[in-house]
Amino acid sequence: MIQSQHSRCRRAPVILASLFVVVAMVLAACSSSGSPSTSSAPAAGTPVHGGTLVFARHADIFTFDPYNTQDDESIFTEMQIYDRLVALSPDGKSVVPELATSWSAAPNGLTADFHLRPGVKFSDGTPLTVSDVVFSLTRAINQQGSWGFLFSPVKRVVALNSSTVQFQMSTAFAPLLAALATFAASIYSESNFKKWGSKEGNHPLGTGPFALQSWAPGTSVVLVRNKYYWQPGKPYLNKVEFTNVSNDNSRVLQLESGTADIIDNTAPNQIAQVKARGDQTESVLGSAVGWVTLNEHIPPLNQANVRLALAYALDRATIAKTVYFGLAEPALSVIPNGTFYYNPNTDPITFNMAKAKALLAKSTVPHGFTLNVMIASGDTASLDQTEIWAADLAKIGIKLNVTSLEQTTAQQRYNTAQYTAWVSEWTNDTPDPDEMMGVGLVYLPQDALHTYFNDPQIAALVTQARQELNTTQRAALYTQIQTLYNTQDPYIYTVDIPRLYASAPTVHGFMPNSQGDYELQNVWIGG
Amino acid sequence: MARYIGRRLIQLIPILFGVSLITFLLVRLIPGDPAISMLGSRATPDLVARIHRQFGLNLPIWEQYLHYMNGVFHANFGISIFYEQAVWPLVVSRVPLTLELLAYSAVMALAIAIPLASLAAVRRGGVVDHGIRLSATTALGIPSFWLGILLILLLGVRVRIFPVAGEGSGVIGRIYYLTLPALTAGLAIAPILLRTLRSSLIEVLRAEYVSTARAVGLPRRTVFRSYILRNSIMPCLTVLNVNIGWLIGTVIVVEDIFALPGLGSLLVSSISTRDYSIIQLATLLFALLVIATNLGTDILYGVIDPRISLARRPA
Numbered sequence: 113m114i115q116s117q118h119s120r121c122r123r124a125p126v127i128l129a130s131l132f133v134v135v136a137m138v139l140a141a142c143s144s145s146g147s148p149s150t151s152s153a154p155a156a157g158t159p160v161h162g163g164t165l166v167f168a169r170h171a172d173i174f175t176f177d178p179y180n181t182q183d184d185e186s187i188f189t190e191m192q193i194y195d196r197l198v199a200l201s202p203d204g205k206s207v208v209p210e211l212a213t214s215w216s217a218a219p220n221g222l223t224a225d226f227h228l229r230p231g232v233k234f235s236d237g238t239p240l241t242v243s244d245v246v247f248s249l250t251r252a253i254n255q256q257g258s259w260g261f262l263f264s265p266v267k268r269v270v271a272l273n274s275s276t277v278q279f280q281m282s283t284a285f286a287p288l289l290a291a292l293a294t295f296a297a298s299i300y301s302e303s304n305f306k307k308w309g310s311k312e313g314n315h316p317l318g319t320g321p322f323a324l325q326s327w328a329p330g331t332s333v334v335l336v337r338n339k340y341y342w343q344p345g346k347p348y349l350n351k352v353e354f355t356n357v358s359n360d361n362s363r364v365l366q367l368e369s370g371t372a373d374i375i376d377n378t379a380p381n382q383i384a385q386v387k388a389r390g391d392q393t394e395s396v397l398g399s400a401v402g403w404v405t406l407n408e409h410i411p412p413l414n415q416a417n418v419r420l421a422l423a424y425a426l427d428r429a430t431i432a433k434t435v436y437f438g439l440a441e442p443a444l445s446v447i448p449n450g451t452f453y454y455n456p457n458t459d460p461i462t463f464n465m466a467k468a469k470a471l472l473a474k475s476t477v478p479h480g481f482t483l484n485v486m487i488a489s490g491d492t493a494s495l496d497q498t499e500i501w502a503a504d505l506a507k508i509g510i511k512l513n514v515t516s517l518e519q520t521t522a523q524q525r526y527n528t529a530q531y532t533a534w535v536s537e538w539t540n541d542t543p544d545p546d547e548m549m550g551v552g553l554v555y556l557p558q559d560a561l562h563t564y565f566n567d568p569q570i571a572a573l574v575t576q577a578r579q580e581l582n583t584t585q586r587a588a589l590y591t592q593i594q595t596l597y598n599t600q601d602p603y604i605y606t607v608d609i610p611r612l613y614a615s616a617p618t619v620h621g622f623m624p625n626s627q628g629d630y631e632l633q634n635v636w637i638g639g
Numbered sequence: 640m641a642r643y644i645g646r647r648l649i650q651l652i653p654i655l656f657g658v659s660l661i662t663f664l665l666v667r668l669i670p671g672d673p674a675i676s677m678l679g680s681r682a683t684p685d686l687v688a689r690i691h692r693q694f695g696l697n698l699p700i701w702e703q704y705l706h707y708m709n710g711v712f713h714a715n716f717g718i719s720i721f722y723e724q725a726v727w728p729l730v731v732s733r734v735p736l737t738l739e740l741l742a743y744s745a746v747m748a749l750a751i752a753i754p755l756a757s758l759a760a761v762r763r764g765g766v767v768d769h770g771i772r773l774s775a776t777t778a779l780g781i782p783s784f785w786l787g788i789l790l791i792l793l794l795g796v797r798v799r800i801f802p803v804a805g806e807g808s809g810v811i812g813r814i815y816y817l818t819l820p821a822l823t824a825g826l827a828i829a830p831i832l833l834r835t836l837r838s839s840l841i842e843v844l845r846a847e848y849v850s851t852a853r854a855v856g857l858p859r860r861t862v863f864r865s866y867i868l869r870n871s872i873m874p875c876l877t878v879l880n881v882n883i884g885w886l887i888g889t890v891i892v893v894e895d896i897f898a899l900p901g902l903g904s905l906l907v908s909s910i911s912t913r914d915y916s917i918i919q920l921a922t923l924l925f926a927l928l929v930i931a932t933n934l935g936t937d938i939l940y941g942v943i944d945p946r947i948s949l950a951r952r953p954a
Contacts, residue, residue: 168898171908172908174721174722174723175722175723180723182677182678182679182721256689258678258681258686261681310723313723314724328900329722329724329729330733330900330904330905330908331900355804355898356898356900357804357898358895358898358904358907358908359784359895359896359898361788361896362788362791362803362804362895362896362897362898365788365791365792365795365796365803366803366804366898368796369791369795369796369799369803371802371803371804371805518669518671518911519676519911520669520670520671520672520675520676520911520912520913521669521670521671522671523671523675523676523679523680523682524670524671524672524675525670526680527675527680527682536680557683558680558683561680
């Protein structure tokens with residue numbers, strides 16, 4: 113029910129035009145996972161206007177400027193303040209209109225035109241113009257920025273007339289639509305940006321449901337209702353206060369005491385307690401998948417049989433059940449299960465000790481070896497998971513030597529390839545598989561994410577799929593890549609990891625999407 | 640007195656200089672730098688190099704230090720790499736809350752330690768004494784991060800007497816909001832004070848002037864307050880002073896549990912992000928705080944015990 117209420121807002125006058133749009137359709141082939149699951153009571157009754165929502169989060173934000181944004185909390189906050197040309201649908205499976213009402217691409221894929229929604233205003237009442245859109249997106253596609261890679265073939269963004277912007281590309285670029293739904297493609301006011309100069313990051317002005325009232329770094333971010341918001345009747349809340357509560361236990365206690373209405377990053381082992389007290393929990397799968405990344409420069413990891421043996425010996429179902437208390441799902445592909453073109457039916461690697469043993473027997477280390485595994489300290493889930501894995505690996509003679517290192521130290525070791533195996537996770541910024549595959553399965557620009565995986569056939573398919581505008585053919589290419597992947601396995605996929613939120617029973621309509629957009633315009637407080 | 644304080648203040652300079660140098664080198668010795676922390680797996684050599692250039696991290700370390708010191712002499716403590724703001728207002732705005740929490744914790748610790756120690760000393764060897772000493776030893780073993788959560792659970796969630804988070808406004812509001820955090824930190828240090836105070840009380844109780852005072856027929860209460868407690872409190876203050884660093888450590892943990900935006904929580908989050916400028920300034924301020932507390936205690940000695948003359952003491 114939350115879902116139906118949710119989609120109403122985005123239905124709008126929609127004309128899904130041309131090839132790009134069909135991106136969405138192909139996803140029929142996708143599995144049913146990836147949509148948020150929730151234990152919330154359905155949003156019964158009529159939404160009530162007013163009230164302040166206190167949202168306790170585990171970390172502070174750093175900026176409101178999408179160009180300089182690096183962390184999730186800043187991203188999720190920007191999603192509330194700015195709109196984008198398009199948005200991810202509530203079920204996470206397609207792209208729907210936001211500030212653009214329709215779009216079309218040239219048959220050769222080198223240009224794409226987006227038609228702007230008329231009558232949209234910024235939260236200060238000034239109208240949104242085509243030059244704001246061109247200005248924001250020209251910054252977004254700048255290859256000097258850390259998010260420019262999401263738009264790499266886009267050469268420029270131009271205004272065709274007062275209500276149409278055109279993207280001009282060097283090659284056909286199928287992931288464009290998904291990339292435009294990310295925070296990095298947020299639209300903001302050009303005049304406001306120029307007024308604040310280098311301080312723009314502290315003075316956002318967007319067309320989103322909420323506007324910034326105040327930000328005390330380290331303490332709280334207060335947003336107020338944008339009274340000029342283009343979706344009629346929304347948002348319902350007068351105010352949203354994001355507070356910074358880094359301690360996991362403290363957040364749960366704040367929810368229980370009524371200090372906070374919603375909390376993020378709920379520890380999986382606390383979900384049962386939260387539910388028992390009558391609070392709601394929201395588990396959003398779809399954008400993150402656990403990986404054990406392997407460095408192929410370290411023998412015997414250069415042999416596919418060894419990598420596969422390690423992967424087949426991983427008991428994903430037990431990990432999902434015991435480490436994540438059933439909130440995670442065994443992974444069936446290297447991409448998160450909410451990614452477009454995710455295909456679980458590509459002969460995925462599942463727990464099979466006989467197969468692991470047989471594969472190892474075909475390698476140069478048939479009786480096993482010692483594998484050094486690096487974990488970020490304090491990451492208990494990874495540690496527990498590794499213990500389960502180690503017990504099974506011991507049965508085929510593989511010994512795990514686990515090292516815990518502080519997060520940034522571990523990251524540095526990984527980035528400089530001073531690691532053998534690293535327990536980590538991949539998180540999508542865009543729902544398009546090209547983001548992960550473009551860096552993870554091709555050798556350049558980052559040595560296939562420091563695995564040194566180098567398979568010309570897969571790399572060629574990734575490039576081909578990026579330029580394939582026909583969604584049916586694109587789906588076939590990604591199925592082929594995922595099938596080939598399961599015979600190579602540079603990253604051992606473990607489980608699909610959820611984002612976990614908990615909320616008070618008085619909170620209605622809270623349904624964050626797999627990209628992390630809280631969609632607070634649909635949230636109301638009552639009863 | 641003024642000369643003494645002046646001399647102590649001059650001594651501050653080399654200490655702060657040393658602290659700044661050590662902190663500067665230490666943060667750069669930890670593997671992983673701000674660019675890595677910021678970009679994570681997206682840290683391509685190009686992007687890392689750009690961030691290094693932007694914040695001068697590509698320069699030789701001695702040159703970076705010169706730039707830093709040059710800034711410090713111009714009251715410019717640098718830019719936060721993550722917030723992209725000057726660190727001075729960012730860090731200094733956090734100081735009052737931490738100072739208030741520290742002071743309140745110290746008061747709380749003394750408020751717990753003094754009556755209990757007095758009781759234990761007077762009833763030395765009895766059940767009460769053993770009970771108090773056993774509780775103190777137990778309390779010493781309770782980690783603050785656990786005690787804080789427990790106090791929130793009991794007094795903030797089950798029985799809603801105290802707020803579970805926030806800093807409150809106004810004097811009364813601030814005291815009310817900081818009570819649980821201060822109690823948590825105070826309980827961490829109270830057992831140490833209690834033990835010191837108890838043993839010095841016992842020692843003073845045996846002193847001849849106490850016997851004399853009693854023999855003269857002064858009321859018991861007067862004897863205890865003016866003769867015994869006043870003479871015993873000195874070692875207690877010394878112990879509090881020595882343990883100020885530990886109290887600061889506890890307060891950092893407490894700030895995290897109670898979601899208090901103080902200097903400690905900022906330092907912790909900045910260390911994990913490797914926000915060098917913030918770490919440097921916050922550490923410097925903490926060092927300054929410890930030194931100031933030491934100086935303050937020395938001055939207080941003179942007030943409590945007139946026999947101690949600061950000016951004549953070899954510094």
